Amino acid sequence: MSTTTRTEPIVKKLALNAPVGKAFDHFTKNIHLWWPMATHSLSLEDAATIVFEAAPGGRVYEIEKSGKKREWGRVSECEPPRRLVFSWVLEAPDKETEVDVQFDDQGGGKTMLTLTHRGWDKRPDGEEWRGKYNQGWDGVLAAYQQGLA
Numbered sequence: 516m517s518t519t520t521r522t523e524p525i526v527k528k529l530a531l532n533a534p535v536g537k538a539f540d541h542f543t544k545n546i547h548l549w550w551p552m553a554t555h556s557l558s559l560e561d562a563a564t565i566v567f568e569a570a571p572g573g574r575v576y577e578i579e580k581s582g583k584k585r586e587w588g589r590v591s592e593c594e595p596p597r598r599l600v601f602s603w604v605l606e607a608p609d610k611e612t613e614v615d616v617q618f619d620d621q622g623g624g625k626t627m628l629t630l631t632h633r634g635w636d637k638r639p640d641g642e643e644w645r646g647k648y649n650q651g652w653d654g655v656l657a658a659y660q661q662g663l664a
Contacts, residue, residue, distance in 0.1 A: 539596035549662030
């Protein structure tokens, strides 16, 4: 009898002091302002900016100082201002995972952001990388939340 290992998704929740539309726009339109490119990008110190094309088929990518574009993923679902689903490939389609971000209106100008990063079982090194991303998302989302204030 064989058993299948199921690597659980990463789930992060943030209570935001911002209306849902502002939270959504900050995640997409302002990603270049809050994403910690120096530590969380393919190009590191050579990264100039990040673009999030918030539409089905849109790309998420960084642009190096030289102008070279480096793809992070593709948007599969976009329901402004409630939900984004995008692949996470970082130029390695064979190691693709998926990120699902939901923005739930809590009333009174507050939003609950829930980020789910799943698909670790598709990767041979999924358990290892899940651990790294679990920590990595904490810093990235802290920068997002700080930039939203």
